[in-house]
Amino acid sequence: MSLNKVSRQAMPCQDPKSRATNFTEVATGYSEEQALLEASRCLQCKKPLCRQGCPVEVLIPDFIKLISEKDYMGAARKLKEKNNLPAVCGRVCPQESQCESKCILGIKSDPVAIGRLERFASDYEIAHGCCEQEKAPATGKKVAIIGGGPAGLTCAADLAKLGHAVTIFEALHVAGGVLMYGIPEFRLPKGVVQTEIDNLKRLGVEVKTNMVVGKATSVDELMEQDGYDAAFIGTGAGLPYFMNIPGENLLGVYSANEFLTRSNLMKAYQFPDHVTPIRIGKRVAVLGAGNVAMDASRTALRLGAEESIIVYRRSREEMPARHEELEHAEEEGVKFQLLTNPIEIIGDENGVVKGMKCLRYELGEPDASGRRSPVAIPGSEFILDVDTVVVAIGQGPNPLVTKSTPGLELNRKGNIVADDSMTTSKPGVFAGGDIVTGAATVILAMGAGKTAAKSIDAYLKTK
Amino acid sequence: MYPIVKRRDLTSGIVLLEVQAPEVAAKAQPGQFVIVRSDDKGERIPLTIADFNRETGTITIVIQDVGYSSKMINTLGEGDAFLDFVGPLGLATDIEKYGRVVCVAGGVGAAPIYPIARALQQAGNEVITIIGSRCKDLLILDEEMAEVCDQVVIATNDGSVGVKGFVTDALDGIIKQYDGKIDHIWAIGPMIMMKAVVEFTRPLGIKTVVSLNPIMVDGTGMCGACRVSVGGETKFACVDGPEFDGHLVDFDLAMRRLTYFKDEEKRASARDNCGGGCGCH
Ligand SMILES: Cc1cc2nc3c(=O)[nH]c(=O)nc-3n(C[C@H](O)[C@H](O)[C@H](O)COP(=O)(O)OP(=O)(O)OC[C@H]3O[C@@H](n4cnc5c(N)ncnc54)[C@H](O)[C@@H]3O)c2cc1C
Ligand SMILES: Cc1cc2nc3c(=O)[nH]c(=O)nc-3n(C[C@H](O)[C@H](O)[C@H](O)COP(=O)(O)OP(=O)(O)OC[C@H]3O[C@@H](n4cnc5c(N)ncnc54)[C@H](O)[C@@H]3O)c2cc1C
Ligand code: SF4
Ligand code: SF4
Ligand code: FES
Numbered sequence: 214m215s216l217n218k219v220s221r222q223a224m225p226c227q228d229p230k231s232r233a234t235n236f237t238e239v240a241t242g243y244s245e246e247q248a249l250l251e252a253s254r255c256l257q258c259k260k261p262l263c264r265q266g267c268p269v270e271v272l273i274p275d276f277i278k279l280i281s282e283k284d285y286m287g288a289a290r291k292l293k294e295k296n297n298l299p300a301v302c303g304r305v306c307p308q309e310s311q312c313e314s315k316c317i318l319g320i321k322s323d324p325v326a327i328g329r330l331e332r333f334a335s336d337y338e339i340a341h342g343c344c345e346q347e348k349a350p351a352t353g354k355k356v357a358i359i360g361g362g363p364a365g366l367t368c369a370a371d372l373a374k375l376g377h378a379v380t381i382f383e384a385l386h387v388a389g390g391v392l393m394y395g396i397p398e399f400r401l402p403k404g405v406v407q408t409e410i411d412n413l414k415r416l417g418v419e420v421k422t423n424m425v426v427g428k429a430t431s432v433d434e435l436m437e438q439d440g441y442d443a444a445f446i447g448t449g450a451g452l453p454y455f456m457n458i459p460g461e462n463l464l465g466v467y468s469a470n471e472f473l474t475r476s477n478l479m480k481a482y483q484f485p486d487h488v489t490p491i492r493i494g495k496r497v498a499v500l501g502a503g504n505v506a507m508d509a510s511r512t513a514l515r516l517g518a519e520e521s522i523i524v525y526r527r528s529r530e531e532m533p534a535r536h537e538e539l540e541h542a543e544e545e546g547v548k549f550q551l552l553t554n555p556i557e558i559i560g561d562e563n564g565v566v567k568g569m570k571c572l573r574y575e576l577g578e579p580d581a582s583g584r585r586s587p588v589a590i591p592g593s594e595f596i597l598d599v600d601t602v603v604v605a606i607g608q609g610p611n612p613l614v615t616k617s618t619p620g621l622e623l624n625r626k627g628n629i630v631a632d633d634s635m636t637t638s639k640p641g642v643f644a645g646g647d648i649v650t651g652a653a654t655v656i657l658a659m660g661a662g663k664t665a666a667k668s669i670d671a672y673l674k675t676k
Numbered sequence: 677m678y679p680i681v682k683r684r685d686l687t688s689g690i691v692l693l694e695v696q697a698p699e700v701a702a703k704a705q706p707g708q709f710v711i712v713r714s715d716d717k718g719e720r721i722p723l724t725i726a727d728f729n730r731e732t733g734t735i736t737i738v739i740q741d742v743g744y745s746s747k748m749i750n751t752l753g754e755g756d757a758f759l760d761f762v763g764p765l766g767l768a769t770d771i772e773k774y775g776r777v778v779c780v781a782g783g784v785g786a787a788p789i790y791p792i793a794r795a796l797q798q799a800g801n802e803v804i805t806i807i808g809s810r811c812k813d814l815l816i817l818d819e820e821m822a823e824v825c826d827q828v829v830i831a832t833n834d835g836s837v838g839v840k841g842f843v844t845d846a847l848d849g850i851i852k853q854y855d856g857k858i859d860h861i862w863a864i865g866p867m868i869m870m871k872a873v874v875e876f877t878r879p880l881g882i883k884t885v886v887s888l889n890p891i892m893v894d895g896t897g898m899c900g901a902c903r904v905s906v907g908g909e910t911k912f913a914c915v916d917g918p919e920f921d922g923h924l925v926d927f928d929l930a931m932r933r934l935t936y937f938k939d940e941e942k943r944a945s946a947r948d949n950c951g952g953g954c955g956c957h
Contacts, residue, residue: 384762384894384896385894385896386713386720386759386760386762394898422760423760423761423762424699424762425762425763425765425896428703428763428764428765429699429700429702429703429762429763429764430699430703451896451897451898452897452898453898453899453900455900455910461910462903462905462910462929462933464932464933464935464936465936467900467901468899468900468901470898470899470900471893471899471900471901474893474894474898474899475893479719479720479893480717484940484943484944485940485943485944486717487717488717488718488719488744488745488944489719489720489893490937490940490941490943490944491940492936492937492939492940563932563935564929564932564933565936611896611897611898612897613896613897613915
């Protein structure tokens with residue numbers, strides 16, 4: 214590594230103690246100096262392996278080169294050629310398992326911090342006014358996008374750039390999907406998401422909020438009566454799973470979706486200035502160990518919980534959360550009660566949670582997924598003293614759209630079946646993101662939206 | 677924005693608003709609800725659709741001021757607008773020809789029951805409606821109801837009009853009058869009233885549908901805040917309801933769940949009265 218003496222630049226963060234009490238962004242972003250240093254590490258590979266790790270094929274060496282030339286606006290423009298939400302991806306992409314996992318530097322040392330550079334360039338653009346985006350002449354074709362999450366937003370942007378008239382139908386009062394209601398402000402400021410959505414509107418995309426497809430309208434109606442030539446379904450994985458143990462309807466048991474929606478979308482952390490309440494006890498148990506669980510446990514601390522405890526059935530190695538999120542949670546003081554699973558939530562005389570009966574587990578033989586499966590230790594029952602429980606064990610597909618769309622093939626779990634081109638069994642209807650794959654990641658949803666836009670464009674040409 | 681085109685004060689604290697929302701009006705059915713937000717800092721508040729007009733593209737809601745957000749909405753008038761107005765949500769009432777049916781409304785429950793009673797009558801049922809309120813002055817929509825029902829019975833706690841007593845007393849009278857020959861009952865009102873009706877009709881074996889009003893956030897099945905227990909199963913009232921077979925509903929749980937944010941609700945209401953600086957925030 215003699216070529217490369219500069220080491221990977223660390224992301225500056227707010228101090229863990231103080232940040233655990235506020236909702237301002239944890240990672241504060243590279244300084245110009247850091248960005249230039251980090252950009253200088255990139256070898257500008259002729260065959261950039263990093264790009265293979267990016268589902269939307271960001272022109273990685275090209276944008277990094279522009280950063281090193283101090284053409285930050287140019288870098289942002291370069292990013293936008295492939296990625297409509299770079300300020301979002303730069304923050305929440307699991308880069309370590311995407312682009313950065315493929316970076317050639319990673320073989321012998323640390324990969325280039327592609328995501329952090331991506332964030333740097335896009336934040337520069339947001340701060341200095343947005344760059345123009347090119348748009349093809351109008352084709353006269355209309356496309357309906359159902360669901361305004363990352364999949365829908367990406368599909369919409371690409372189709373708009375190709376000259377199609379695009380309308381997004383979003384059930385909530387703002388578009389953005391999980392970016393708005395799920396991922397907390399301290400990881401992804403909502404202003405950043407809104408800026409990206411406003412850019413989309415500038416491209417001519419119409420966003421109709423408060424439109425629940427399956428209720429106010431339906432896919433068939435949009436296509437048969439309202440003249441849409443094609444539709445893309447990107448309704449996500451928005452149906453919260455519960456454990457199905459006794460006591461789950463007690464007061465103080467939230468789904469992670471409810472807990473995070475109250476805090477993020479409805480801004481309950483600014484209660485009572487924002488009127489939606491959230492009630493938080495002294496000791497909060499969060500069930501699960503994915504990104505959603507980390508977000509919920511860190512939110513609980515910020516809302517004033519004295520203790521926030523992740524309760525997980527397996528061990529640390531099996532935790533599905535991103536390593537960085539896990540570390541951040543730990544630094545902030547989130548506790549981990551591992552190899553533990555609740556069997557009952559216990560309430561007081563008013564029906565409010567006062568404890569959780571749990572079993573201890575040990576790791577047995579590896580299962581089909583290669584993970585060692587947890588086995589309950591007989592007689593290990595104990596009561597975890599908590600007064601709030603947040604269930605973050607996963608989400609499934611919401612059936613409102615799928616049930617109201619005849620002719621749409623679903624799999625056993627209720628996800629829409631789509632092929633590699635995101636084409637469904639119903640002519641003119643495409644789908645992508647979590648509604649097809651089950652809960653996954655922002656960038657995979659965006660990749661699906663992009664692929665679908667290509668397929669829709671091709672489909673429209675045949676019509 | 678969703679402009680308010682008409683405001684009518686029904687009685688103290690209960691206001692009827694007609695709102696321009698063509699997409700909702702085009703699809704609304706009796707039994708369904710909307711979720712509204714008055715401003716950018718507001719809560720998402722569920723309200724039953726009290727009437728709809730497909731021609732004018734309007735939805736009627738009737739709202740009682742019980743706390744901060746409902747009070748705030750009740751200050752709105754013609755010319756004001758809702759920032760958000762989403763619907764129609766939930767499942768529609770099962771309207772068919774049952775025969776002789778009774779609609780029981782308590783308080784503001786008269787509003788949601790009105791379109792149900794009308795639809796039932798149009799479907800060829802004999803519709804008897806009982807409206808209960810504390811006293812004559814708090815009675816709402818009795819005249820409108822009379823136009824769409826075969827018979828309207830009023831019950832007031834103080835006897836200032838109609839039968840003196842609770843809606844269950846009036847219901848008892850009707851059931852006796854028809855010798856128990858009632859084919860279906862709907863009951864909408866405060867939880868405690870619906871529970872009383874359900875307990876009353878349970879031994880008689882008359883099918884009784886209630887409309888539950890748990891705390892909600894999104895109204896699309898995404899958050900689970902609205903979960904209720906029906907026949908031992910957890911249901912999301914916003915998508916599986918809001919109407920359920922009353923004999924299967926766990927009312928005690930539903931009533932308890934409504935109280936969870938009581939302290940916070942008080943703080944929200946207090947903040948505008950005290951002007952801050954008092955430590956109550
Ligand atoms: C708390 C949390 C944290 C996460 N953290 C990360 C992370 O750090 N990194 C990462 O890569 N991924 C993360 N994820 C996963 C990621 O957010 C999702 O995979 C991604 O958002 C999926 O995008 P989507 O467009 O498919 O669906 P969504 O983002 O779920 O959007 C779907 C949209 O469709 C709308 N909709 C649903 N039904 C209807 C209807 N009937 N009519 C109209 N509109 C409808 C919804 O309101 C929503 O706006 C996280 C998820 C959660 C919940
Ligand atoms: C499906 C449904 C239909 C409804 N229809 C009507 C109607 O037609 N007319 C009417 O006046 N009221 C109706 N309600 C009740 C109405 O939504 C609540 O009264 C209102 O949300 C109270 O808000 P607040 O801030 O004024 O009062 P708060 O002080 O917040 O609370 C007062 C009471 O309302 C309950 N409540 C608080 N927030 C919510 C919420 N987000 N969702 C449901 N209940 C809540 C509380 O448990 C408490 O008992 C309906 C509720 C549901 C779920
Ligand atoms: S979008 Fe995500 S995967 Fe693609 S380059 Fe950016 S950080 Fe990497
Ligand atoms: S693989 Fe790494 S070094 Fe090569 S271009 Fe990509 S980021 Fe730069
Ligand atoms: S209100 Fe959120 S699931 Fe019913």
